[in-house]
Amino acid sequence: MLETLANRYTYILFALLVVVGLYMVVASSNLVKKIIGLNIFQTGLFLFFVTTAFVDGGRSPVIPKEADAGAAFASPLPQVLVLTAIVVGVALTAVALALVIRIYDAYGTLEEETLREVRTDE
Amino acid sequence: MSNNSNDTGTGKESAPGDWTTDSPMVSNPAESTYVESQIIMTTVRAVTPFSLTYGLFLMFHGADSPGGSFQGGAIIAATVLMIAFAFGVAPTREWLRNRTVVALAAGGTAAFALVGLVPMAFGDSFLAHPLFNEEFGIKTKWGLEAIEVGGVAPIVAGVLVGLFFVLAAGMFRDGDTTEPRTDGGAANHNRTDQPQTDDEGSPTASTGTEAQTDDTGMPAEDTTAGTGGDR
């Protein structure tokens, strides 16, 4: 069992990062920290995809014109998916931060609890 | 709440959540925390050519080695941000002009779509680069390069720089005036009877003083005030 897990260490790390990220989203009171948590969640997911592309003893997927037949390459497909997802992630982060700035502007706080109090006073 | 804002004129209390205080634009903490430093400026001057070159290299060299337009565009954007940190946002923005940023972002998107649409004009699919080879003898590779260099890189560079400027300028407020502003280019709708439908409940919006102005009805000079205010 232990060996099974050790052989899958990046997948374990994926699981850990997903859980840590989601925990931050739920448990952090600070809005910026929630967004960082979301980012950690997503990078864990990227690690998962990159791992599926990985081949032990292989090469990165830059395939020269005359590739020698025996050479093993990492799969380009999951890497492309991750590239796309990283860019999607930063786009979401940017919009989230714009919202945070606006919320701060209106309520003067970034702490969720304080925010809740301010809003119930309305 | 914008602790260092130039709280001029309105004479109201700057309570959190009150949008009606303050000048039309939030003044800019990123700007006011800016400290002019000869060392940083010199360093940035020295580094800029190299990082720009590296960005361009990545952009154009993604075909045969790792890297590509995303990374290249991001590094070019990062270079601009570096300049902004060293020399201040307002001068950088003046130097770069809004038009450039918009042209990069919108133009990149349009270019990407149009390159993709060309094959469709010949009855092939969207983004069918091999058609260029069949019809014009242009290698497929150049189709890929076209969307990468002509589309993705400008979008990434333009939007990232734009995002930085927008976030740095902060929340736009249309203000502390009860008079609807007018400007020449506005469309012919009647602004004064615009129903105020999109806000309720919040003390910020229901104060009503700003209620009837239009967000895009700002005179042109005010639109640069976010960063220009400190000039």
Place this chain on the structure above:
Amino acid sequence: MSEVVELALALLVVVPVLGATLPLALGLLRDQVGWAVAVAVLAVEAGLAARVAYDLAIEGSRVVHVLGGETFGRKSQELSSGESTEGFAVGIELVGDPLSGLVVALVAGVSLGVLAFARRSGPRGNAFYSGYLLLTGGLMGVALTGDLFNLFVFLEISGLTTYALVASGRSAPSAVAALKYLVLGTTGASMYLIGVGYIFVRTGALNMVDVSETLAGNVEFLDTEGALYGDPLVVAAFGFIAVGLATKAAIFPLHTWQPDAYAEAPDTVTVYISALASTAAAYALARVTWFVFTPAFFDAGAANRRVLEFLLVLAATSVVVGSALAAMQPRVKRMFAYSSVAQFGLIVIGIGVAVHPAAGEQATRFAVYGVGIHLVGHAVIKSGLFATAGALSAATGARRVGEYAGLARERPFLAGGMATLGFALVGVPPTVGFIGKWYVALGAVEAEHWPLVTVIFVSTVLSLLYMARVLEKLYFAGSPDATGEPAEEIAGSPGGAGGAVAADGGDTAESITGESADSDEPVTTDGGGSASLGMMALALTAAVLTVVLGFAGSELSAVLDPVVEAVVDAAPEVNP
């Protein structure tokens, strides 16, 4: 590759995106061009959508647009055994079938129609209309893509723009609602992506048809022993995908973003997203559940069945919880928002019942009818209700149920529309709301899911309760107890609304009425504001449309027949 409809599939996605660059570019020259650009672009879009929807829905054809052409299209490969495979996609395909045809027509119709509302209600500004067009393009992509990862990308495009549009108003709570939506929506999309990753590890494919064939063990190029249905990773993948898409469709317990987002967004945006945002996610869930996993998957083992039943329990819970919470809301928009939670629970029940092992062919048929019709029907009903509520509040300032007292006398047409749409929401014949609900219920009865039948019945009673509350206030309560509403306006506007109805005649030319509304509308300068003709027209068109669609129920279900066959056969054809 020169079939007009094939090309139009790609254009449906590209045209709004190209259009979205225009307001910004033209904005350098002129302010306030956004609305006009949006009308022009979406008119083109509606033309394309009508053409596509005709072929897909009426003719019942399946159209594939291979993006990137032959080189990046389907490949067959020589096997070691000497045979060649039937071909797998190495690129991305856009796929149109009757179900996506319905959604395409809905997206194009609603996005054009809501513009009539937006003309007066705002928000204005070029950026807003750029976002609006991008959202339309994103939803078209969701409707048409045939690739699991590409679906994620388009879900995120539509998500990102929706978050921004929710916060496009002036009010501060809208920003909080948008951030909440963003966090939950992104979490949901990422969950979906985890599921896609798990599937990818097992099948090596992302194309929906290829994944479906590989999971079924039909493809020779994959060296597995038969179907992959029992594989724990595949079961987990369905779990993640279902949770992710259910979050985006606002299913209990991850529905909490929806009431806030709907209630706090500007009226225009509420009308738009209530019709389409969750609808797109529910459509995606239906597509993946029916055509990628297929009924055979859910019949393959106890674990598979349990996952599906867990989803059904969540859906049933959101029907009850949504209805109950709706009945308790004093604010009209929030009440309708909670009602959406219930309605999407109903749709997900239909999605699940259609593929449940206990469902025979007849149950599947009814459930598919129910889902297809209710997806469209609910979009029309709910956007109509929000439009009516928006018009009423623009005209009289009333935003709470209590403030609706006696408004029927002041605003007979809007009140009539509200009544029609309300009955449709409850599910009273002959409206489209009845047909959708009826088919979902019939499906549950056929499959003998008695608890689900009970849930649907209870939710109907509850929805009758809260709609009755609104209608009772509108029609039978005394004079308006709200604060000095402009009574002097009564004379003018209802007549105008009557004119709109007469001119409108139940067709869907909202844009035309919207524009005429702009030119000859009487300028009113009272404090309460007034509902524009465009707002009225949209509200009343929706009301008329629910009845028209209700009478067209048999035609709608005929449209969905090919979908039923595809689900029952569980074998979507691979295009040559």
Place this chain on the structure above:
Amino acid sequence: MTELFAVVLFVFVLVTALATATLRDVLGVVVVFAAYSLGMALFYAFLLAPDVAMTEAAIGAGVTTLLLLLTLAKTVRTTPDQWLERPNLPALAVFGALFVVLVATVVEFPAVGEPGVMWDNPGVTQYYIENAYEDTGVENAVTAVLAGYRGFDTFGEAVVVFSAGIASLIVLRQVVFTRE
């Protein structure tokens, strides 16, 4: 040697991730998060994904960090009353359960670096490796797939970035880009 490198990376990434979750000072969290992103970039490079690594370094560690810092500059930092966050026990329980579920699925995966089913499948992945250069004339298979085979994804990605720009204008209600 490589094993040691992997272990060090694993620990570094995990520790920085946990630090972002537990530290209370937001500026500190942002700095740690930048380090975390760099660690992830190294991890991607280690797993033969140089393109992803460069993107993560430029976007994750660079741009995201800059945007986060800018946000903090626009808002006020409250000096935290304590060093660490208080643990949220219900959330810990829920996500602990999620972790157990995830690990239960993880053991089903092929071992890291061992070609899985996806590789036996002579379908998509092998096709790219064998034909990418011939089809597109591009040596970097990632670019070939990104701009060629899956060019529509990249189109969607470009639209997402553009949308983000538009969205920030909408959210902050700025008209700064409409006129000079």
